[in-house]
Amino acid sequence: GQNIDQPTEMTATEGAIVQxxxxxxxxxxxxxxxxxxxxxxxxxxxxxxxxxxxxxKGRFSSFLxxxxxxxxxxxxxxxxKDSASYLCAVFNDYKLSFGAGxxxxxRA
Amino acid sequence: xxxxxxxPKFRILKIGQSMTLQCAQxxxxxxxxxxxxxxxxxxxxxxxxxxxxxTDKGEVPNGYNVSRSTTEDFPLRLxxxxxxxxxVYFCASSPTGSNQPQHFGDGTRLSIL
Numbered sequence: 001g002q003n004i005d006q007p008t009e010m011t012a013t014e015g016a017i018v019q020x021x022x023x024x025x026x027x028x029x030x031x032x033x034x035x036x037x038x039x040x041x042x043x044x045x046x047x048x049x050x051x052x053x054x055x056x057k058g059r060f061s062s063f064l065x066x067x068x069x070x071x072x073x074x075x076x077x078x079x080x081k082d083s084a085s086y087l088c089a090v091f092n093d094y095k096l097s098f099g100a101g102x103x104x105x106x107r108a
Numbered sequence: 109x110x111x112x113x114x115x116p117k118f119r120i121l122k123i124g125q126s127m128t129l130q131c132a133q134x135x136x137x138x139x140x141x142x143x144x145x146x147x148x149x150x151x152x153x154x155x156x157x158x159x160x161x162x163t164d165k166g167e168v169p170n171g172y173n174v175s176r177s178t179t180e181d182f183p184l185r186l187x188x189x190x191x192x193x194x195x196v197y198f199c200a201s202s203p204t205g206s207n208q209p210q211h212f213g214d215g216t217r218l219s220i221l
Binding site for chain 2: 099
């Protein structure tokens with residue numbers, strides 16, 4: 001079975017840093033994706049981790065520890081447009097299993 | 109470049125009616141997927157396909173059917189609509205089944221009353 005947990009909501013101030021945690025217990029693991037989804041829109045790809053460690057892409061970074069079943073997405077220099085839902089997804093056997101998503105609200 | 113195109117964008121159905129949600133991609137991707145997303149929930153995989161003529165069940169396939177006669181198209185069929193199928197449906201595609209991101213369509217918002 002698949003169990004993927006992430007916090008439901010987070011609020012932060014413009015210009016700040018927010019860290020979204022994701023823990024997983026899955027029957028298999030080939031990698032972990034993070035997607036961003038604005039309200040009423042489709043998910044869009046943010047980052048992918050297959051090996052342990054940190055992947056940095058501009059203001060967004062993602063970390064993976066396979067031994068701990070843990071990942072986080074770090075959003076730096078928050079902007080109002082970063083208000084969205086962030087979805088953690090485990091990739092295994094051609095398929096993605098998603099967490100419920102974390103809604104991030106950025107306040108001025 | 110259109111990417112993944114879903115039609116219709118919105119639809120209201122009566123209980124017991126049937127309909128087909130269309131999905132087409134122009135990226136020559138082999139892998140295609142159908143998800144549903146309920147409010148406050150993550151995406152749940154309904155069906156997927158690894159190539160033309162090949163389909164397989166995902167996590168929540170009951171009440172749905174799919175076909176994949178061409179690489180481009182992957183329609184999702186609801187035979188007897190039920191209120192529990194009210195959801196937002198997303199179609200996605202990826203080039204291969206390896207670690208490449210899936211590209212999503214804009215979704216179909218379906219209400220069954």
